[in-house]
Amino acid sequence: MRKIEVCYTPELIQLYPLEDKVVVVVDVLRATSCMVAGLANGVKEVRPVASVDAAWEIAKEGYITAGERNGVKVEGFQIGNSPFEHMEMGKSNAKIVQTTTNGTLAIDKSAYAPHVIIGAMLNVSAVAEYLKKYDHDVIIHCAGWKGKYSLEDSLFAGALLERLKSDFTIGCDAGLAALTMYNAVKDDIFGFMKTSSHVQRLGKLGVIDDIEYCLKEDIFDIVPVLENTAIVVPEQ
Numbered sequence: 001m002r003k004i005e006v007c008y009t010p011e012l013i014q015l016y017p018l019e020d021k022v023v024v025v026v027d028v029l030r031a032t033s034c035m036v037a038g039l040a041n042g043v044k045e046v047r048p049v050a051s052v053d054a055a056w057e058i059a060k061e062g063y064i065t066a067g068e069r070n071g072v073k074v075e076g077f078q079i080g081n082s083p084f085e086h087m088e089m090g091k092s093n094a095k096i097v098q099t100t101t102n103g104t105l106a107i108d109k110s111a112y113a114p115h116v117i118i119g120a121m122l123n124v125s126a127v128a129e130y131l132k133k134y135d136h137d138v139i140i141h142c143a144g145w146k147g148k149y150s151l152e153d154s155l156f157a158g159a160l161l162e163r164l165k166s167d168f169t170i171g172c173d174a175g176l177a178a179l180t181m182y183n184a185v186k187d188d189i190f191g192f193m194k195t196s197s198h199v200q201r202l203g204k205l206g207v208i209d210d211i212e213y214c215l216k217e218d219i220f221d222i223v224p225v226l227e228n229t230a231i232v233v234p235e236q
């Protein structure tokens, strides 16, 4: 049986050989939720970059600048890190260059894997169905927060494992912990998350609507993939 493992933070990713794996990168609050919401609503592609300077360079090619530092829109950028802003950009089929504290860094650190896909609560069942058809072992790469563990990305890991537990062997204790936590709180994820450090931090910035939205399961059925340097939704 294929194996699925969970890496809780980008600081640990060097412990996981990625050469022959599918990597699911997740940053529920909020980077990968923005990508999924935007791409499902007409955004053409997202170029994830680790630095603000790199974003400015790519913006010269006609990309909309998106992203945050410390949760706040980068000065001079067109949009920040809200899924609603990304969905709005879909109306003009924008191409976006995005840099965030945790999410785009985790993508950067996964980029040498042969296959990288983008997960969020918003598309968790679509990701599960995609992985069932794809004959490879899987690593769920949680973006965490500044190298540390985060509850929301672990909940995504648990939600995905719950959907895949008959098809994959859960190959690590991190996965078992995520699955147990998800099943314990799945009926009130928003209530559970209220005490988390990320919600406390972002809540102070007045983005509670973003948080509530990003914690919803299965709003979209797309699976964005990293193709060379861009995240796109391949034609079915």
Ligand SMILES: O=C(O)[C@H](CS(=O)(=O)O)OP(=O)(O)O
Binding pocket: 027, 029, 030, 031, 032, 068, 069, 070, 071, 072, 081, 100, 101, 102, 103, 104, 143, 144, 145, 146, 198, 201, 202
């Ligand atoms: O904007 C966000 O949600 C966070 C900001 S911070 O890390 O909490 O300061 O960034 P992200 O890379 O989307 O986790």
